[in-house]
Amino acid sequence: MANYKMQLLICGGTGCRASSSNLIIDELKKQLETKNLADDVQVVETGCFGFCEKGPIVKVSPDNTFYTQVKPEDAEEIVDEHIIKGRKIERLLYTDPETKKHISDSKHMEFYKKQVRIALRNCGFLDPENIEEYIGREGYEAMGKCLLERTPEQVIKEIKESGLRGRGGGGFPTGLKWQFAAANKADQKYVVCNADEGDPGAFMDRSILEGDPHSVLEAMAICGYATGATKGLIYIRAEYPLAIKRLVIAIDQAREYGLLGENILDTNFNFDVELRYGAGAFVCGEETALIHSMEGERGEPTVKPPFPAESGYWGKPTNVNNVETFANVPAIINKGAKWFSSIGTDKSKGTKVFALAGKINNVGLIEVPMGTTLREVVFEIGGGIQNGKKFKAVQTGGPSGGCLTEKHLDTPIDFDNLIAVGSMMGSGGMIVMDEDDCMVAVSKFYLDFTVEESCGKCAPCRIGNKRLYEVLDKITKGNGTDEDLELLDNMSRVIKDTALCGLGQTSPNPVLSTLENFRNEYEQHVRDHKCAAGACKDLLDYVIEPENCVGCTACARVCPVGAISGERKQIHEIDPALCIKCGACIEKCKFNAIFIQ
Amino acid sequence: MFKPKEDRMAKVKSLADLRKMKENLQSKVHLREKADNPEALVQIKVGMGTSGIASGAKEVFNYLVDELEKRNIEAVVTQTGDMGYSYAEPTIEVTLPGKEPIVYGYVDVKKADEIIEKYVKLGEMVDGIIPANYRTIEENK
Incomplete structure (x- = not known):
């Protein structure tokens, strides 16, 4: 070696690869080869660093230099300047938005300062396609410890004491779930990893699987040992090709090394993992629907009980956990329940990974201790709102969650606090909105998603959500009435109470939380037929400000429907009846004479 | 799909096996782990501008990396640009945790050995120190 x-x-990771990080790798290898440095400098493809906004990322060890937004053309300069001459390339370093200084060490960036990485501990650090790197960093040590030094009961006790709760959204205590599965006797039990990440804008599970697949495999084996299962299944959506590829490699390698398969570490414990592909239906994230989908049935939920721990995959006791939950397990075994439970809040222990998206400066993947406030996440780690606009809301918990507003900014984020303010943790997507987002349109967007994803089995979800969507659509088109607001509220509550599964029970949440926090916006749409954010096209009028108009006719010439009239050097006018609100005139006007009201 | 390759490492048969394997494989990721916390370790910078390399800095650099590992000393060895002491190449800067950096000149493999044995291990000064004759930007503020 x-x-x-x-x-x-x-x-x-998928994000950086989309910006040609694989070409950078090829180019760096080529440069090192031609400069005779291939034996001195190693190029490692890792998982996601999280700072996707500034990707592709290239990090140099051991001097810990963090290059951002690298292009394949920069590879030669990195080799010539940094590696051969030892000079850092200033223009590729991260620039602190406040001080305008270049920062070379990621530890000093606001984005990383407050983060604690447990589930993401190996992402951006290890080569996910090489089991030896994982073993070199205590990989499979936790599994070995459990198999040889602890009884299944002790493992479950450890997980229970750690206070780990399901990261898929429900927040159910993981140790308790394992205990239920362990208590049921059967000739065959299963461990299922739920990698059906479906929330719009969420990508933490994908990044963990892409960056550290072995952690999940190891945790599944530990769970198998604790619950008495010998088979593991990962239900992953087919839209995650890179994660699937790396999982397949990881499973092959683990079998090759005897860390999966029969008689693991000479302990008579057998455990093997297979993949099951989902077609990307949102409802299949619900565990009963997921199990039906794996059995080849339609992905429809069934009433619980019986819980999967009693009767799951093919009627056998099955324990289902989410990817991020599993990723925490080896760390808990290695470092102890006490260490884990020292992080976080009273009832929510450990950390949570969030995918920051929307109108925020530092789009990316972050992991923070439970109890971190929304303000810290949005303004410190996230770097605030894009283009200096005003913060309006954060949508957490995906289509099942709710919108949090300025008054919630100082709420410490954990499972219970989020529910108390009318949202939920969900799987950890955070979509940030600014003053240009209309909250009615936002809830319409989410309803559109849930209507599309409803499996159709129960009436409240199939019919109710569709009706909700229609009412919201009516309001955004300017035809809403005060009674519609009441109707929205009533219908939402009925759907919540009567729908069969988690999807239906939570789908009205965006409507309820925006109604609660932004009622004035709904009222404005209904009473004044105005959309202050300027997002609902049908409620906008394009007008020409007479004072600024010089009569250059540029707007009239560009208007595709001939809605603008006026003589040369005379003030022009837009006919609202003809205007299709395409915005072409605004782009063309050099005198700021056209605006939207 | 799964094809066992004969040239690969044998199966892990026990926890002891796994731990032994970890010891052997640690070096693969060690460089990165060290990079996460360089302040706590011995840091050595080797001046590797053109004049440094021409005077043999590369050999010294390789020697330091290999020897520190052999002698089980946790250290971060990095290369840096020309330090300006062209008359005294190769030059290296050694920073022990919590101490001021010290620059040594005319460092060949023999000198490097002495620096490891005396200064790094025991904290004893070794001949060949170049006194700091500059101020950094921070100090000048």
Whole structure:
């Protein structure tokens, strides 16, 4: 094995690959080869660093230099300047938005300062396609400890004491879930990993599987040992090709090393993992629907009880956990329940991974201790709102969650606090909205999603959500009435109470929380037929400000429907009846004479 | 799909096996772990501008990396640009945790050995120190 003097870590997550990080890797390898440095400098493709906004990321070890937004053309300069001459390339370093200084070490960036990485501990650090790197970093040690030094009961006790709760959204205590599955006797039991990540804008599970697949496999084996299961299944959506590829490689390698399969570590414990592909239906994230889908049935939920722990996959006791939940398990075993429970809040222990998206400066993946406030996440780690606009709301919990507003900014984020303010943790998507987002349109967007994803089995969800959507559509078109607001409220509550599964029970949440926090916006739409954010096209009028108009006729010439009239050097006018609100005139006007009201 | 390759490492048969394997494989990720917390370790910078390399800085650099590992000393060895002491190449800067950096000149493999044995291990000064004759930007503020 070559003794490398330096290592170049390049992000190989989906985000950075989309910005050609694989070309950067090829180019760096080529440059090192031609400069005779291939034996001294190693190029490693890692999982996601989280700072997707500034991707592709290239990190240099051991001097810990963090290059952002690297292009394949920069590879030669990195090799020539940094590696050969030891000079950092200033223009590729992260620039602090406040001080305008270049920062080379990621530890000093606001984005990383407050983060604590447990589930993401190996993402951006290890080569996910190489089991040896994982083993070199205590990989499978936790599994070994459990198999040889602890009884299944002790493992469950450890997980219970750690206070780990399901990261898929429900927040159910993981140790308790394992205990239920362990208590049921059967000739065959199963461990299922739920990798059906469906919330719009959420990508934490994908990143964990892409960046650290072995952690999940190891945790599943531990769970198998604790609950008495010998088979593991990962239900993953087919839209995650890179995660699937890395999982397949990881499973093959683990079998090859005897860390999955029969008689693991000579303990008579057998455990193997297979993949099951989902077609990307949102409802299949619900565990009963997921199990039906794996059995080849339609992905429809059934009433609980019986819980999967009693009767799951093929009627056998099955324990279903989410990817991020599993990713925490090896760390808990290695470092102890006490360590884990020292992080977080009273009832929510550990950390949570969030996917920051929307109108925020630092789009990306973050992991913070439970109890971190929304303000810290949005303004410190997230770097605030894009283009200096005003913060309006954060949508947490995906289509089942709710919108949190300025008054919630100082709420410490944990499972119970989010529910108390009318939203939920969900799987951890956070979509940030600014003053240009209309909250009625936002809830319409989410309803559109749930209507599309409803499996159709129960009437409240199939019919109710469709009606909700229609009412919202009516309001955004300017035809709403005060009675519609009452109707929205009533219908939402009925759907919540009567729908069969989690999807239906939570789908009205965006409506209820926006009605509660932004009622004035709904009223404005209904009473004044105005949309202050300027997002609902049908409620906008394009007008020409006479004072600014010089009569250049540019707008009239560009208007596709001939809605603008006026003589040369005379003030022009827009006919609202003809105007299709395409915005072409605004783009063309050099005198700021056209605006939307 | 799964094809066992004969040239691969044998199966892990026990926890002891796994731990032994970890010891052997640690070096693969060690460089990165060290990079996460360099302040707590011995840091050595080797001046590797053109004049440094021409005077043999590369050999010294390789020697330091290999020897520190052999002698079980946790250290971060990095290369840096020309330090300006062209008359005294190769030059290296050694920073022990919590101490001021010290620059040594005319460092060949023999000198490097002495620096590891005396200064790094025991904290004893070694001949060949170049006194700091500059101020950094921070100090000048």
